[in-house]
Structures are given as structure tokens and as C-alpha cells.
Amino acid sequence: MEDTKWLEKEEGINVCTDIIDRDLRRALGEDLRTRAIVKDLETDNVGLKKANIGRAWRNVSLLNSLKIYNRDVGADNFMNCRIVDFGSSWTEPHAILDAADTDEAREQRLSDCSKFDEMTEKKGIKTRTKTPTSRHNLRPRKK
Known part of the structure; x- marks a missing residue:
């Protein structure tokens, strides 16, 4: 109020x-x-760049550790290294994650990581930040 x-x-x-x-x-x-939506009220927007990309990743990682999955990680949804748009987010427990097989559920949980990697590549930000998807393939190889 x-x-x-x-x-x-x-x-x-x-x-x-x-x-x-x-x-x-x-x-x-x-x-x-x-x-x-916070981005409509935020006035001091510092864009994502090499100097602050690690902080942005830590914020995404923290949300994921709390079982909050944004599912729309992209440069336009960050302000001051924080995600500000949660319109597509899922939290756990979630019916789709509960119903999915193990590999699909894992892939959904890691989608923020892969989208973060895509975002840094698209923006041309060279980083040493390693997300779980930049270290491993999401889907296991067939034997």
C-alpha cells in the first residue's frame, strides 16, 4: 500500500x-x-560487459540455487547485473519438471546456463565465467 x-x-x-x-x-x-516489472522503474542501467558479466552470472546462479529458473535470460532482461523480468520463470516444485524424465528435467533446469552462454557469445563478451553448460553437454552421448 x-x-x-x-x-x-x-x-x-x-x-x-x-x-x-x-x-x-x-x-x-x-x-x-x-x-x-522492475525494469520499467529502474533508472540507472549499467549494461552487461566484460567487467561485470561475472556478477551477472553469480546473480543467475543464485536464483537457480534457490530453484528459481528465469527461462528468458537475455541482455534486455538485465539491469545492473540483475534479472528484472520474471514473466517466463518457473519455480520448484513445478508440474512440468516433476513429470519430465530425468534428462529433460535437467535440461530445463540448466536452460538459464545455456541462455547465459548464448547471450555472452551474441554480445561478443569474452569471459572466463564457466556455467555448467559451458563445461558439459546437456544431453549425454549415446553409447
């Missing part, structure tokens, strides 16, 4: 909680606290 008041009074942002329809209000249990 304090955040909503601050956004409206100090920032001049109308959060429009009065226009939420009755069904959504009920589904939210009348919890109308303001939600926002």
Missing part, C-alpha cells in the same frame, strides 16, 4: 486499482497491491 501511495504521489503514476474487475478482485483475494 505504501508503494502504491508513493508511486501515485511522488511519481505521478496512476496505478488504476479502481478499474480492476470484480472477478479479478475475487481471484486476488482482494489483494490489490501494486505490481510492476
